Amino acid sequence: MNDVIIIGGSFAGLAAALQLGRARRRVTVLDTELPRNRFAGHSHGLLGHDHKPPLAILSESRAQLARYPAISLVTARAEGISGSIDDFSVLTADGERFRARRLILSYGVVDQVPDVPGFAECWGKSIVPCPYCDGFEAAEQHWGLVWSGLQSHNQARLFLDWTDKLTVFADGHDIPTDIRAALEHRNVPVVDGRITEIAHHRGHLTTVNLDSGSNVAVDILFAHPRNRPSASLHESLGLATVETPAGITLKVDERRQTSVSGIYAAGDLTTPFLPSVTQATSQGAMAGIFAQQSMLA
Incomplete structure (x- = not known):
């Protein structure tokens, strides 16, 4: 069994994985490799990576995580979640099942651009x-x-x-x-x-x-078109949400835990205003740390 399954492997998810891997916790990251900012030529404002293509930053990050044997990166879409704290089960679209004590949701959002030519x-x-x-x-x-x-x-x-x-x-x-x-x-x-x-x-x-x-x-x-979560897992889990002018976000506490014990969230999925790579990275790191600390004996 994993200690943590992270659903979404962009900036927030990989930052969470890094903290957990360095704590020698077994973690699996499930990712579709479709980050929100894949359309942007460059990412700005992230210290040490300013003006780099976002996909290049993510590629470099994945390569760096390879030195941590406890981290497994899997290209897959999570389709369903069952169970509860200390025994969650995640089913992927291709029928593979993973189990973990904790979950981190970082699958981000999709911008609903208007149907205007161009x-x-x-x-x-x-x-x-x-x-x-x-x-x-x-x-x-x-x-x-x-x-x-x-x-x-x-x-x-x-x-x-x-x-x-x-x-x-x-x-x-x-x-x-x-x-x-x-x-x-x-x-x-x-x-x-x-x-x-x-x-x-x-x-x-x-x-x-x-x-x-x-x-x-x-x-x-x-422009600020409305967005929606890129998956509906939070709905099936009954997680509390917050309505914002841009769309809904997941409600989290000061330790980045959602309304369901053992499930944490980070990144654009929880950020109602001015989301950024810097915020996503910070939130992901904290979600990983708090998830680890919640499993201490």
């Missing part, structure tokens, strides 16, 4: 969600922000640390008059109408096209 092709390249991840490289350029709710007002204020050329696209939302006035005071224009197309060249945005017939040129577009 959006998916630009996602992760010139349409991005996080200024801390991509803002420095696009500083002082013309930014666009797709309005997604009242939280977008704070995002617009935040973006002005990187650029003084920002356009907000209402995209059919009714932006309150006082917020429009506040944006105008900061020299941030609001463009009404729905976005009908993202014109681009090989994923590099050229214009945002609207149903009014106007086309607005921007260099980078920030």
Whole structure:
């Protein structure tokens, strides 16, 4: 039997595995090898790995874990979980079954990009969600922000640390008059109408096209589409969740334990605002440490 099974082997999952492997705990990582940021050319803000392709960082991380004999990396999708603390059972899509005393869920989320021509092709390249991840490289350029709710007002204020050329696209939302006035005071224009197309060249945005017939040129577009967990295991387990403007996240306590004893969670699955590789790595490490400590005799 494993000490811990980790479901999801991106940054949070591998960070958890590293801590457990160094503690000589037997751990199996089940991963589909489809990380959320696989569309991005570079990852930013992770100390020691700044401006490296995210897939390259993950590949290097997996290679480093090979020196720990207690860690097993398995390419598989977990389809079902049964049992309880000290005796969990995980069934994979190909029929293999693994048992463990503890579980760590780090299978992340899937972004539900809108059905707008060109959006998916630009996602992760010139349409991005996080200024801390991509803002420095696009500083002082013309930014666009797709309005997604009242939280977008704070995002617009935040973006002005990187650029003084920002356009907000209402995209059919009714932006309150006082917020429009506040944006105008900061020299941030609001463009009404729905976005009908993202014109681009090989994923590099050229214009945002609207149903009014106007086309607005921007260099980078920030958008925050809703997301959903990339698996439904938390639903079958009855884990408590939290509703956020972006989607649901798993509820965890200060030790990263979910509402079910013996099941921990980390990464984007638990991060409602400004998820990042740095946060995922930190949370994964703590989930691994707390899972280990919960098994002490």
